[in-house]
Amino acid sequence: MNISIxxxxxxxxxxxxxxxxxxxxxxxxVGLLILLVSNPRQALNGFGAILFGGFTDMKxxxxxxxxxxxxxxxxLSVGFAxxxxxxxxxxxxxxxxxxxxxxxxxxKWTFLPGALHWGVALIMAMLAGALWGLIPGILKAFYNVNVxxxxxxxxxxxxxxxxxxxxxxxxxxxxxxxQRVASTAVIPKMGLDNIFRAGNSPSSVNAGIFIAIIAGxxxxxxxxxxxxxxELKACGLNPDASKYAGINSHRTIIxxxxxxxxxxxxxxxxxxxxxxxxxxxxxDVLAPEGFNGIPVALLGQGNPIGIIFAGIFVxxxxxxxxxxxxxxxxxxxxxxxxxxxxxxxxxALLFKDFxxxxxxxxxxxxxxxxPVSQGSLGGDK
Amino acid sequence: MDTIYFLVQQMMYFSIPLLxxxxxxxxxxRSGVTNIALEGIMIIGAFTxxxxxxxxxxxxxxxxxxxxxxxxxxxxxxIVSLTHAxxxxxxxxxxxxxxxxxNMFAPAFAIYVARMIRTVQQIPFVNQFRIEKVPVxxxxxxxxxLFFRNAYITTYLGFAILIISWVxxxxxxxxxxxxxxxxxxxxxxxxxxxVYKMRYIGVAISGALAGxxxxxxxxxTSTNFNxxxxxxxxxxxxxxxxxxWNPFKILLAAFFFGLMKTxxxxxxxxxxxxxxxxxxxxxxxxxxxxxxxxxxxxxxxxQAPKAxxxxxxxxxx
Numbered sequence: 001m002n003i004s005i006x007x008x009x010x011x012x013x014x015x016x017x018x019x020x021x022x023x024x025x026x027x028x029x030v031g032l033l034i035l036l037v038s039n040p041r042q043a044l045n046g047f048g049a050i051l052f053g054g055f056t057d058m059k060x061x062x063x064x065x066x067x068x069x070x071x072x073x074x075x076l077s078v079g080f081a082x083x084x085x086x087x088x089x090x091x092x093x094x095x096x097x098x099x100x101x102x103x104x105x106x107x108k109w110t111f112l113p114g115a116l117h118w119g120v121a122l123i124m125a126m127l128a129g130a131l132w133g134l135i136p137g138i139l140k141a142f143y144n145v146n147v148x149x150x151x152x153x154x155x156x157x158x159x160x161x162x163x164x165x166x167x168x169x170x171x172x173x174x175x176x177x178x179q180r181v182a183s184t185a186v187i188p189k190m191g192l193d194n195i196f197r198a199g200n201s202p203s204s205v206n207a208g209i210f211i212a213i214i215a216g217x218x219x220x221x222x223x224x225x226x227x228x229x230x231e232l233k234a235c236g237l238n239p240d241a242s243k244y245a246g247i248n249s250h251r252t253i254i255x256x257x258x259x260x261x262x263x264x265x266x267x268x269x270x271x272x273x274x275x276x277x278x279x280x281x282x283x284d285v286l287a288p289e290g291f292n293g294i295p296v297a298l299l300g301q302g303n304p305i306g307i308i309f310a311g312i313f314v315x316x317x318x319x320x321x322x323x324x325x326x327x328x329x330x331x332x333x334x335x336x337x338x339x340x341x342x343x344x345x346x347x348a349l350l351f352k353d354f355x356x357x358x359x360x361x362x363x364x365x366x367x368x369x370x371p372v373s374q375g376s377l378g379g380d381k
Numbered sequence: 382m383d384t385i386y387f388l389v390q391q392m393m394y395f396s397i398p399l400l401x402x403x404x405x406x407x408x409x410x411r412s413g414v415t416n417i418a419l420e421g422i423m424i425i426g427a428f429t430x431x432x433x434x435x436x437x438x439x440x441x442x443x444x445x446x447x448x449x450x451x452x453x454x455x456x457x458x459x460i461v462s463l464t465h466a467x468x469x470x471x472x473x474x475x476x477x478x479x480x481x482x483x484n485m486f487a488p489a490f491a492i493y494v495a496r497m498i499r500t501v502q503q504i505p506f507v508n509q510f511r512i513e514k515v516p517v518x519x520x521x522x523x524x525x526x527l528f529f530r531n532a533y534i535t536t537y538l539g540f541a542i543l544i545i546s547w548v549x550x551x552x553x554x555x556x557x558x559x560x561x562x563x564x565x566x567x568x569x570x571x572x573x574x575x576v577y578k579m580r581y582i583g584v585a586i587s588g589a590l591a592g593x594x595x596x597x598x599x600x601x602t603s604t605n606f607n608x609x610x611x612x613x614x615x616x617x618x619x620x621x622x623x624x625x626w627n628p629f630k631i632l633l634a635a636f637f638f639g640l641m642k643t644x645x646x647x648x649x650x651x652x653x654x655x656x657x658x659x660x661x662x663x664x665x666x667x668x669x670x671x672x673x674x675x676x677x678x679x680x681x682x683x684q685a686p687k688a689x690x691x692x693x694x695x696x697x698x
Contacts, residue, residue: 038497087477089417135673143677146685148417148477149622150676152615153669160662167660284611284665294481330496335489343464343482346474 016301019351020310024299027341031333039329046327050334053323054316060323062196062203064315066274070095072212072311073267074293076219077260079302081133081147083223084256085236090136090151091264092290093158094129098265099272099280099287100162101128106181106273107170117184122211122269129265130258132158137257141250147257155286163282177279178272186275187211204276211270213308215263220304222259232256264290295338298345314338384651386526388643393532396639397539398423398598402617403624403631404546405590409462410626411550412583413563413576415690417480418465419591420614421487422458426592427599428491430454431606434506443509444534447600451538451593458592459585461487466584470577473692484614491608505605510534535597542590547628559583563686566693576693591617619672625684638668 031050035043054064074091081088102125105117112120132154139145172179190210193202223229234242235252243249267289272278296314300307321334402419409416430450437446461483468479492502514520515529528536550556561569562579570576591614598613599606620638624631645664648654 034493038493089477089481139673139677139680143680144683145673145676145680146622149618150673152417153619153673153676156612156615156669157666157673160666164660164662286612291481291485294478295485298478330493332489332493332496336486336493339482339486339489342485343468343479346468346478346482347472350472350474 015352016303016306016348019348020299020301020306020345022351023341023344023348024313026344027337030340031337034333034336035329039327042327042329046324046329046333049323049327049329050317050320050337053320056323057198058196059198059201059203060319062192062205063319064312065192065196065209066204066206066276066315067318068311068315069208069212069274070267070271070289071292071296071314072308073215073270074264074290075296075300075307075311076216076293076304077263077267078293078297079300079304079307080219080223080263081256081260082297082302083229083236084232084253085239086140086147086253086257086260088133088151088257088260088264089148089294090132090154090290091260091267091293092286092288093151093155094132094261094264095268095290096162096280096287097132097158097268098125098129098262099268100165100178101125101265102185102269103178103181103272103280104165104170106185107179110182110184112184114184115188117182118187118273121181121185121273122266125265125269126262127265129268130262132265133257133259133261134254137254140257141253155290159284159286162280163284166280166282171282172279175279177281180277180279181273185273187270187273189275204274206274208270208274211266212311215266216304216308219259219263223304228252228255264293267293292338295342295345298342298348301348382526386530388640388647388651389527390531391643391647392636392639393528393536394601394639395642396635397536398594398613399617399620399638400632400635401539401542401597402591402594402614403620403635404542404628405587405594406618406621407546407550407587407624407626407628407631408559408583408590409587410583410621410689411563411686412559412580413566413686413688413691413693414466414469414580414584415476415480416462416465416584416587416591417477417615417618418462418483419587419594419617420610420612421480421484422461422588422591423595423598423610423614423617424487424491424608425461425595426454426458427595427606427610428487428495428504428608429457430592430596431504431506431599432495435504438507438509447510447534451535451596454592454596455589456592458588458590458595460588462584462588462591463581465588466581469692470580470584473694476690476692488608491606495608503605503607506600508600508604510600533597533601535600538593539597542593543628543632550628560686562693563688566688570693570695580693616668619668622685623672623675625679626686627684637671641665641668641671 032047035046054060074095077091078088102121105121105124136147136150136154139150140147166178170179187206187208190207192205196203196205231247231252234247235249239249296307296310299310317334321331325331402423406416406419430453433450433453434446465479465483468474469476495502495504510533512532519525519529558574559579562576566576595610598610616638620631620634623634641664645661648661648664
């Protein structure tokens with residue numbers, strides 16, 4: 001084989017993409033299998049709905065972007081913390097406190113004029129999320145508390161706290177949920193609802209998708225083009241070496257968890273200010289958008305630009321799952337497919353090694369790069 | 382006095398599942414594998430157990446059907462946990478990621494199967510398992526009221542599992558080897574212990590106990606199963622850490638968490654607490670906040686198994 005093709009196939013980006021693709025294909029095959037077992041006659045129609053449901057009309061395509069917005073941000077949150085070697089499973093808590101801050105500002109601070117209103121709501125949501133990320137960050141940096149565990153605790157504390165706060169401040173007792181936000185607090189549509197619609201029914205897409213994409217680009221710049229990004233990656237790849245090189249690892253961990261929290265909080269704000277009629281329900285259930293950020297971050301291989309596409313992909317599957325109900329299938333198939341994709345993307349290292357050993361035999365083995373510990377657990381002891 | 386009886390009886394409904402699941406987590410982590418999939422395994426165990434009860438209730442008397450359901454829940458728990466073991470032991474994958482995958486898979490699977498075979502996602506069952514009063518023991522003055530009235534056999538099963546766990550972990554050769562694999566797998570390997578096998582066993586035990594825990598959480602607290610165990614798997618993880626990976630400390634932690642849950646759900650019936658007028662969410666938050674505080678104080682010299690969460694690679698130094 002031509003040497004340049006070999007080099008192309010063995011490059012990091014291609015290997016990452018191929019291993020994600022492999023996980024996706026396995027996930028979809030498992031989904032097909034489940035459909036075949038439960039109803040063989042409709043299985044192919046149902047599977048077609050998952051694969052192509054997002055493209056059936058412009059409204060569905062708009063819904064894809066609407067569902068993608070919050071999970072791109074929680075995905076960025078998980079992916080960014082992972083660069084610093086921390087597994088941010090607390091995106092759910094950060095998401096919901098951010099959502100509450102945004103809804104509170106949206107309902108109560110009506111003295112703010114026009115665009116300033118939703119702008120301030122977004123900023124407050126980011127601050128609330130940052131605070132929720134700050135606590136596990138401090139506990140990790142100064143007390144060596146395992147981030148996975150403290151984040152799980154913060155998820156529940158956040159959920160119950162938001163329930164108390166909603167009930168006592170912006171409560172709609174008839175519907176057992178938060179009140180509607182003022183119209184000035186709703187994110188502008190920027191004409192998107194005129195493009196993405198089916199006949200008279202517009203989709204819920206709004207400028208939030210642009211904010212999510214911009215956030216992804218900013219995170220990309222921070223990670224790849226700044227000194228802080230370099231320190232962050234150094235901390236994630238080898239905490240001891242980075243300490244030896246003079247990097248303040250405490251500061252890096254705390255700031256990275258704050259940024260991760262702010263991203264999740266922003267995601268919460270963009271979902272609940274989308275003007276789609278969604279309000280914070282007072283239920284003892286953790287926000288699923290936070291957990292959906294994990295597969296998005298994994299599929300995007302931690303690369304912010306990859307995460308944008310991964311978020312759109314997962315949202316696309318979700319919309320396909322809704323369409324599948326036409327054929328009497330239960331939409332939970334989508335979640336099963338995503339779970340299988342996560343499971344196999346945990347094998348990413350293996351896929352990459354496989355690709356390398358087949359295509360990179362004569363390449364210099366020294367160019368191998370591989371994170372020491374992707375999760376936080378390995379580095380804790 | 383009746384209030385105290387009531388509180389303790391209620392507390393058992395919450396504490397025993399936490400105890401059983403946390404003990405399961407202990408076996409997995411002591412062998413060196415982090416298991417955050419406990420939540421998902423609980424859901425699957427509860428799902429198959431309740432489905433079995435739903436289908437066979439009426440054909441068999443109460444207690445035998447419960448025991449059979451417990452066995453089924455344990456078996457499905459083991460099957461699910463083996464996927465986690467395969468990812469984290471053979472494939473050397475990130476254990477948190479494969480655990481997350483199982484936590485996501487479990488409720489979706491339970492809802493999907495329930496809706497496909499019954500068209501609704503709730504699976505109802507008749508609670509015919511409560512024991513009004515255990516013969517003879519229920520008449521003991523103080524203890525009878527606390528532990529032997531309005532009880533389930535699962536309460537006694539929980540205590541039995543606790544004692545067996547302690548014996549197995551500290552008094553048998555197997556327990557010593559399991560702990561060695563979690564502390565220093567290379568050293569264990571060098572004296573001929575099969576680290577992979579021990580870790581598989583550790584994870585399988587955690588799967589069995591988490592499956593049982595899911596079932597015995599749903600039975601006293603509900604009359605239908607709705608594809609959720611309300612975060613008890615994560616709470617059990619907190620109990621495990623709060624209990625510093627030690628069986629009897631785990632028992633105390635489970636009682637503390639169970640008491641807080643009981644107060645959160647029944648505080649309006651307790652005169653002293655209802656006078657304070659604190660929202661019940663505060664009681665619900667306390668276990669989590671307490672865990673964070675305890676973690677902050679203990680994590681510097683944590684009792685966590687040293688090799689926990691690190692895949693064992695024979696070739697590494």
